[in-house]
Amino acid sequence: MSDLLIDLSSWACLLTGGLFCAIGALGLLRFPDFYTRMHAASVTDTVGAALILLGLILQAGVTLVAAKLVMIGLLLYFTGPVAGHALAKAAMKRGLVPLLADAAPSSSPAPTSPLAAATQHAASPGTEDAPSKP
Amino acid sequence: MFAVTTLALLITVSLTLARAVLGPTVFDRLLASNTIGTCTVLLLAVIGFLAGRPEFLDLALVYGLLNLVGTVAVLKFFHDGKPGDHRRDEEAVRP
Numbered sequence: 001m002s003d004l005l006i007d008l009s010s011w012a013c014l015l016t017g018g019l020f021c022a023i024g025a026l027g028l029l030r031f032p033d034f035y036t037r038m039h040a041a042s043v044t045d046t047v048g049a050a051l052i053l054l055g056l057i058l059q060a061g062v063t064l065v066a067a068k069l070v071m072i073g074l075l076l077y078f079t080g081p082v083a084g085h086a087l088a089k090a091a092m093k094r095g096l097v098p099l100l101a102d103a104a105p106s107s108s109p110a111p112t113s114p115l116a117a118a119t120q121h122a123a124s125p126g127t128e129d130a131p132s133k134p
Numbered sequence: 135m136f137a138v139t140t141l142a143l144l145i146t147v148s149l150t151l152a153r154a155v156l157g158p159t160v161f162d163r164l165l166a167s168n169t170i171g172t173c174t175v176l177l178l179a180v181i182g183f184l185a186g187r188p189e190f191l192d193l194a195l196v197y198g199l200l201n202l203v204g205t206v207a208v209l210k211f212f213h214d215g216k217p218g219d220h221r222r223d224e225e226a227v228r229p
Contacts, residue, residue: 011135014180018142021173025149028169034161037153041169044146052139052176056183068191072175072198079202083168086209091161094212 010058017051024048033099034091038084045080049073136184143177164208171201 020043027040053073060066147170154166175198182190 014135014139015142018139018146021146021176022142022149025146025153025169028166029149029153029156034159034165037162038165041165044169045172048146049172049176052143052180055139056179059183060188065188065191068188068195069179072179072191072194075195075198076172076175079198080172083202083205086206087161087165087168090209090212091159094161096159096161 006058010055013051013055013058017048017053017055020044020051021048034096035088035098038088042080042084045076045084049076136180139180140177140184143173143180147173147177160212164205168201168205171197171205175201 024040024042024044027043028037031037031040050073053069053076057066057069060069150166150169150173154163154170157163157166175194178190178194178197182188182194
């Protein structure tokens with residue numbers, strides 16, 4: 001009975017972890033901006049990894065294998081934020097502008113890149129002074 | 135059940151690989167490679183259980199460490215120029 005309960009909870013953790021990993025990868029593929037993609041990728045790094053490792057720990061029982069799995073989990077939990085901060089800081093220093101809602105007014109179609117938004121915004125006063133205005 | 139988790143992780147890796155190929159900036163590719171590294175650690179652990187060989191967990195630990203070192207080294211290259219260089223603003227403070 002207890003073995004069945006542990007197996008069931010372990011399978012639930014493994015399946016949910018795999019689902020969260022796939023959801024994070026889908027967001028990484030579909031989101032429009034680098035910073036939103038980082039947000040999606042953190043789902044894979046935190047919830048997916050934690051649930052899969054928890055499922056494996058429940059399968060392993062109290063053994064050396066479980067201790068190694070705990071060490072892998074601690075490693076992922078300490079290195080994931082370090083890599084994420086380094087990535088975001090390097091992107092900010094390189095001048096990668098986040099795609100904000102204010103930069104793209106709702107009347108015009110959404111620009112594909114922040115650079116296109118800046119050029120579009122800079123070009124708009126010139127079009128207002130054009131003599132073709134009714 | 136381990137096979138289903140392995141399949142989900144392989145789907146994750148393939149979607150992330152598509153982002154690494156498509157990615158417009160270098161940071162998108164680095165983010166994708168970092169995510170692929172995390173998924174590889176998980177995949178090694180799950181495959182160790184699937185094949186009944188828990189020695190794969192040691193490989194997963196080493197791969198996680200290498201993943202961090204690789205990501206930080208490439209980021210430092212794009213941030214500072216060379217991996218051994220100091221930061222430019224720290225050099226500006228020094229007389």
